[in-house]
Amino acid sequence: MSPARTTAGAPISSIGRGIAVLGCFNERRRALTLSELSEKSLLPMSSTHRVVAELVTGGFLVRGSDRRYRIGTRVWSIGQLAPVSDQLRHRALPTLARLYEETGENITLAVLDRGQALYVDRIGGERSVHTASRAGGHLPLHTTGVGKVLLAWQSPEAIEKYLSRPLSRTTPYSIVDPVKLKTELVETKNRGYAIARQESTAGNGSVAVPILRGGRCVAALGVVAHLTHMDIPRLVETLQMAADSIRKELEDDH
């Protein structure tokens, strides 16, 4: 009776609907009820129910004893085959482990993804400070050490494009002035590493270096620590050696 797939205006394919449902999950919302999925995906309840049932059948969603849906192990498993995991994370992990043991601080590895810093992995125990980053999570480019590195090594046009949009403020120390940020980016690229001071989380600072391949910055390696015990020159040296080690690791085959 009613025209199918016109509720939200543009018609969406079945696969698009499935992806939309999976896209409802994020770091804050890792377990959702059917109603929440229906609301967030903008699909009617009955349609959501059907789509969800098919995703459950395929192992892409699982329903817990609390009746909430979570991302299935199958998605995780297939996701491991993505180049970012297979080529980068896997090869860098031993170096990250060594860095973590050496410094005892949070170690992060990030790449540029959809205009944000995508955290490819993070090692940080209870002994190290609490941070906002999490493997698979996105953070802005201008409030973190790794983000600044990823942005600084972009083309001038890409940098201008990023600066032309409003810069979000996460803490009172976040740099939201495009002119000031541009100066900082130039400085970052010149000296070869980035610093962030309480720009993402209060009390924390971070240092980050690029992992370069043929002049391109393919990833950024960083440390997050409490500002009071952050020996920057020493961290930079340690990070640069580790970045070089990862770069070599990436060169093997392909």
Added chain:
Amino acid sequence: MSPARTTAGAPISSIGRGIAVLGCFNERRRALTLSELSEKSLLPMSSTHRVVAELVTGGFLVRGSDRRYRIGTRVWSIGQLAPVSDQLRHRALPTLARLYEETGENITLAVLDRGQALYVDRIGGERSVHTASRAGGHLPLHTTGVGKVLLAWQSPEAIEKYLSRPLSRTTPYSIVDPVKLKTELVETKNRGYAIARQESTAGNGSVAVPILRGGRCVAALGVVAHLTHMDIPRLVETLQMAADSIRKELEDDH
């Protein structure tokens, strides 16, 4: 004209088709052409083409310069929200890093998934031996240390069920006799750890211990090393302390 979705017998939903296409990828085949996807998913070329195009639009697939399709970063990113990654891997990672640094050998963390050992993570550098395991990959339960642990702590019925099916042989040393394997499993549970000697890859041995929560074995922690330099009693002690550390980590909230 032709009846839709009856080529392969049972009708498959659109979402099921999307999942089938994504399911074509595995550790051996991380980059596939459209033809290969069509062949493996049992879908006609034109249908595959449409499904793939929608997956690309949604960021679930990407096409490289070699015209091959690969799993998109988005799948990896969403997969990180799965409990196996979010609850287990993330919390265990610092301990795995410490273990790796302490031993210098391959460290593996696995859970039971669909009758196989699913590797939740693996840290192993070029210094450690080459192994078959990889994060996100599956291996049989009876040919690896972690697999034996996961199986040994299952219910007697589940063990019988596993033993009733033919046991695959990976190396000449693989235990394929159900009676012999059962004895080994009993012994494993009694002594509290598992050993495998060249049952998965030639020259390698492994030691593994369970991570227990309320009597249930939620994961297995193992080391893979060259048989000649494997100090079993020492590795067992190190692993058990690490397993206890991970168990405590899992107890924090929920």
Added chain:
DNA sequence: AGTAGAGTTCCGGTCATTGGAACCTATATT
């Protein structure tokens, strides 16, 4: 017991989906 909210099933209408066929486009072979 009653109520609200969440979740599930039903079902007729219809439009997105389907796949064969035709058509491109590179790469290899003659």
Added chain:
DNA sequence: AATATAGGTTCCAATGACCGGAACTCTACT
């Protein structure tokens, strides 16, 4: 250069899988 082959893309008529409102069931809470 011409031809062949495989791989990939577009087209289009036919149709049955998908659509979602409505009715119903289940669960949790008062």
